[in-house]
Every structure is written in C-alpha cells, then in structure tokens.
Amino acid sequence: MNALEYFNARLNATISPMDYLRSMKMNPEKYFLLDVRNGPKNLRNIIIKDANVIPEQELKNHLDEIPKDKEIIVYCWDVWCNTAAKVAKxxxxxxxxxxxxxxxxxxxxxxxxxxxxxTYNDNVTNNCGC
Known part of the structure; x- marks a missing residue:
C-alpha cells in the first residue's frame, strides 16, 4: 500500500469529531453513535451526547440493537485505545x-x-481491553 492508498483508506474508515458534529446536524437520521468503551464504570459515566452505549465486552449480545440501515460511528477512549477499531472490524x-x-x-x-x-447499566469488568 502506498501513501495515497493509506490516506484514502484512513479517511474512508474514520471521521473527525468536527466532521461528525457537522454531518450529524445536517442529517441526524443517518448516524448511530456507539460508545464501546470497557473499563471502570465510574470512568465511563460521561458519554458523547446522544450516544448509544454498548461496551465492547457486551457487543455480541446486543447486535440486534444496532441498526444496519445507518452509518455506525464507534468511539472509545482516545487515540491510544484500539477498542473502537476492534469493534469497527x-x-x-x-x-x-x-x-x-x-x-x-x-x-x-x-x-x-x-x-x-x-445511564447504561452493565456488568463490564474493570479491564479496558485496549
């Protein structure tokens, strides 16, 4: 893969917070925002407004809650965490x-x-899984 192919793939696989916020305001029905963070509940008590919370550890049991007719935007902790990438895959x-x-x-x-x-109630372990 050359540099151009890499950057095209990266842009197709990600969305910046600014682009998501702008796109969401223009077409809110297009997206399903999904918080997939694991780890201590007290650290996961703040979420992006209107996000749906399904921790990665529970995802397989909740697939029926994720619409296939929308673009799913997944997020986790930060750039160092790969949980969202695992869930996206x-x-x-x-x-x-x-x-x-x-x-x-x-x-x-x-x-x-x-x-x-x-307000999501779960039984996620304190292990982040990043």
Missing part, C-alpha cells in the same frame, strides 16, 4: 457500515463538544 465483518470517531471521547471533550451522563 467486527461490525464490518457482520454487514454494518462503520467509521471510527478519531480521538475518541478524549478529543470530543477537549473540543468542549456536548456530553451527557450515561
């Missing part, structure tokens, strides 16, 4: 249209974009 293998939100919730919060409290 799994969902793509199962027929979903998926992109990863670049920088995860860390980049989102750094830009002071809207967040909310999570």
């Amino acid at each position: 799994f969902l793509l293998e199962n027929g979903y249209n998926v992109k990863e939100l670049t920088g995860g919730i860390t980049a989102w919060k750094e830009m002071n974009f809207p967040v909310s409290k999570s």
